Amino acid sequence: MRVSELGEFGLIDKLAGLIDKKGNKKAGSWQNLLVPIGDDAAAWKSRSGTELITTDILVEDIHFDFSYTGWRDLGWKSIAINISDIYAMGGKPQYALVSLALPGSHRVSDVLAMYEGMIEICNKYGITLAGGNISASKKVVVNVTLTGVAGKDIMTRSAARPGDLIAVFGHPGLSAAGLKALTSRKKINEADMKVLRDAHLHPAPGLDSGPRLAACGVKAAIDTSDGLLSDLGHICEASCAGAVIYEQNLPVHRLLRKYFNQEYLELILTGGEDYQLLFTALPETMDAVIKAMKPAPAVIGEIISGQPGTITVLDARGKKLAFNRQGWDHYKRPSGHG
Numbered sequence: 429m430r431v432s433e434l435g436e437f438g439l440i441d442k443l444a445g446l447i448d449k450k451g452n453k454k455a456g457s458w459q460n461l462l463v464p465i466g467d468d469a470a471a472w473k474s475r476s477g478t479e480l481i482t483t484d485i486l487v488e489d490i491h492f493d494f495s496y497t498g499w500r501d502l503g504w505k506s507i508a509i510n511i512s513d514i515y516a517m518g519g520k521p522q523y524a525l526v527s528l529a530l531p532g533s534h535r536v537s538d539v540l541a542m543y544e545g546m547i548e549i550c551n552k553y554g555i556t557l558a559g560g561n562i563s564a565s566k567k568v569v570v571n572v573t574l575t576g577v578a579g580k581d582i583m584t585r586s587a588a589r590p591g592d593l594i595a596v597f598g599h600p601g602l603s604a605a606g607l608k609a610l611t612s613r614k615k616i617n618e619a620d621m622k623v624l625r626d627a628h629l630h631p632a633p634g635l636d637s638g639p640r641l642a643a644c645g646v647k648a649a650i651d652t653s654d655g656l657l658s659d660l661g662h663i664c665e666a667s668c669a670g671a672v673i674y675e676q677n678l679p680v681h682r683l684l685r686k687y688f689n690q691e692y693l694e695l696i697l698t699g700g701e702d703y704q705l706l707f708t709a710l711p712e713t714m715d716a717v718i719k720a721m722k723p724a725p726a727v728i729g730e731i732i733s734g735q736p737g738t739i740t741v742l743d744a745r746g747k748k749l750a751f752n753r754q755g756w757d758h759y760k761r762p763s764g765h766g
Contacts, residue, residue, distance in 0.1 A: 440465065440466070443465065444465040444466055447465060457472070460472045460473045460474070462478065462582065463517070463582070463584055466585070466666070467516075467517065467584055467585050467586075467666075468482060468512075468513040468514075468516035468517055468585070468649075468650060468651055469481060469482035469513050469514055469516070469517045469519070469576070470482070471517060471519075471578065471582055476577070477577055477578070477579065477580070478519070478577065478578040478579065478580065478582055479575065479576075479577060480514055480517050480519040480575065480576035480577065480578055480582075481573065481574070481575050481576070482510050482513040482514055482573070482574055482576075483510070483571065483572065483573040483574070484506075484509045484510050484513065484571070484572060485569065485570070485571040485572075486502065486505065486506050486509075486569070486570045486571075487567060487568075487569050488567040488568040488569065489567060492505075493611075494568075496610040496611065496629075497629060498541070498629070499538045499539070499541040499542040499545070500541045500542065500544055500545035500548075501545060501629040501630060502542050502545065502568075502570065503541070503542035503543055503544065503545025503546040503547075503548075503549075503570075504545035504546065504548060504549045504629075504630055505545075505629060505630070505631060506526070506542075506546065506570045506572050507524060507545075507546050507549045507550060507553075507555065507572055507574070508549060508630075508631045508632065508633060508703055509572075509631070509653065509701075509703055510524070510572050510573075510574035511549075511553055511555075511574065511633050511703075512631075512633040512651035512652075512653065512703040512704070512705070513574070513651055514574055514576035514638065515633055515634075515636075515637050515638025515639075515649075515651065515705060516583065516638060516649045516650050516651040516705060517576070517578055517582050517583055517584070517638065517649075518578050518579065518581070518582045518583040518638045518639060518641060518642030518646075518649070519576035519577055519578035519582065519638055519639065520554070520576055520577055520578070520636065520638070520639050521553055521554070521555050521574050521575070521576045522554075522555065522556065522574075522575050522576055522577060523555070523556050523558040523574070523575045524546075524550060524555050524556070524557050524558060524572055524573070524574050524575075525558055525559055525560045525572070525573040525574075526546065526557065526559075526560035526561075526570065526571070526572055527560050527561045527562075527563075527569075527570075527571040527572075527573075528560065528561070528562045528563070528568075528569070528570055528571075529562070529563040529564065529565030529567075529568070529569040530562075530564070530565055530567075530568045530569070531564070531565060531566060531567070531568070532564060534568070542570075543557075552635075553635065555574070578639070578642065579639075579642060579643075581642060581647070582642065583638070583641065583642055583646055583647060583648060583649040583707070584647070584648065584649075584666070585648065585649075585650055585662055585663045585666035585667065586648070586666040586667050587647035587648040587667065587708075588647075588648035588663050588664070588666075588667035588669055588708040588731045589648075589667065589669070589708075589710075589731060590669055590731050590732050590733045591710065591711075591730070591731065592648070592708035592709055592710055592730065592731040593708065593709060593710070593711055593714045593727050593729070593730050593731075594660065594671060594673070594706070594707075594708050594727070594728055594729040594730060594731060595706070595707055595708075595709070595714060595717070595725035595726060595727045595728060596652065596656065596679070596704065596705070596706045596707075596725055596726055596728055597634050597637060597704040597705050597706075597723075597725045597726075598634070598652075598679075598702055598704035599627075599679050599680070599681035599684075599696075599702070600652055600656045600678070600679070600695075600696045600697070600699065600702055600704075601656075601681070601684055601692065601695035601696035601697070601699040601702070602623075602624070602627040602681050602683070602684065602702060603627045603628045603631060603699065603700070603701040603702045603703075604628075604695045604698075604699025604700060604701065605624055605627070605681075605683065605684055605687070605688055605692075605695050605699065606624040606625055606626070606627040606628030606629070607628050607701075608688070608695075609621060609624040609625070609687070610624075610625060610628060610629075614687060616687060620683055620686070620687070623683060624683060624687075627702075628701065631701065631702065631703040633651070633703050633704060633705070634704065634705070634721075637704075637705050637721070638705065640720065640721055641705065641707060641717060641721075644709075644713060644716045644717045644720055644721075645709070645713045645716065646707050646708075646709045646713060646717065647708075647709070648663055648667065648707060648708045648709075649705050649706065649707035649708075650662055650663055650705070650706050650707075651703055651704065651705055651706070652700065652702040652703065652704050652705070652706050653700055653701060653702075653703060654700045655697070655698045655699055655700040656696060656697050656698070656699075656706065657673075657697045657698055657739055657741075657751060658698070658700070659700075659706055660673075660706060660739055661737050661739060663706070663708065664731070664736060664737045664738070664739065665736050665737040667731070667736075668736045669731050669732065669733065669734065669736060670731070670732045670733065670734030670735055670736070670737070670738040670739065670740070671729055671730070671731050671732060671738075671739045671740070672729050672730055672732055672739075672740045672741075672742060673697075673728055673729040673739060673740070673741045673742070674728060674729055674742055675693070675741060675742060675743045675744065675749065676743070676744045677726060677727060677728045677729065678693075678696055678697075678726070678728055679696075679726040679728075680692060680696065684696070693749075694751070697741065697751050698751065698752065705725075707725075708731050714727060
């Protein structure tokens with residue numbers, strides 16, 4: 429079997445299984461591990477509390493294209509996609525390490541502009557750029573490792589339970605719509621184009637949204653990176669549960685209806701790279717979240733018993749809507765994902 433046949437998530441499962449089987453479980457570091465491979469970040473116990481670490485990579489012509497991506501935007505986004513992972517665990521980001529590979533033909537001013545973008549978002553979210561590495565390459569590759577800290581009770585994908593309500597921050601699908609706007613000839617006015625462009629190239633996770641959710645008592649969360657249905661599916665599979673989504677409860681950004689009326693629902697359910705938080709909580713906990721956090725999340729469904737990973741989408745009349753749950757998978761989609 430080739431990697432392309434197994435797919436990104438199947439490969440992750442294989443690697444996780446191999447590590448679990450052959451890893452040195454007698455090591456003290458293994459004993460302190462709270463969350464291994466399979467969640468938004470790894471977590472382990474330390475003397476000071478719970479430590480978190482995550483890493484993510486952006487590869488030219490796979491994750492971005494310089495025909496529509498500016499260097500400063502690339503720097504901002506490379507940090508943003510890691511912040512949402514730390515937030516999804518209920519943590520606060522601390523230190524960032526940057527590994528950069530690029531051709532020697534690029535201008536120094538462009539690389540400096542990228543780091544200006546990194547510094548800007550790090551300053552906004554209280555992160556320290558602490559170092560990294562640089563290598564030659566045929567394509568630009570930006571890999572960021574971000575550490576964080578959390579309280580005693582972290583959020584995980586496996587903590588959802590039947591009876592939990594499902595909620596999401598922001599407007600799912602807006603980033604995917606932004607990518608379509610950037611790569612098509614659709615006529616969009618300047619002000620609207622800026623909103624769409626920023627949604628895709630300048631994602632901004634809700635400031636301290638992860639720690640604030642954890643403080644309210646939320647136990648299960650994930651960031652919306654692969655697509656709402658796909659990411660909710662990860663929660664359901666890890667929690668051995670199913671879910672129901674109500675179409676009329678989905679938050680629909682006005683620009684999705686204005687420019688993508690024929691496909692806005694597909695964008696909301698399967699478009700990725702919004703980098704906001706999707707979470708589940710008991711009704712009383714959800715009430716506390718809605719009162720404590722502004723803007724409040726949209727409650728879009730509920731967790732139910734059933735086949736793990738099964739998600740049903742119902743319209744206003746209770747009719748099932750057919751959607752492919754599969755979100756972004758590097759080995760089952762053509763390149764060009766933004």
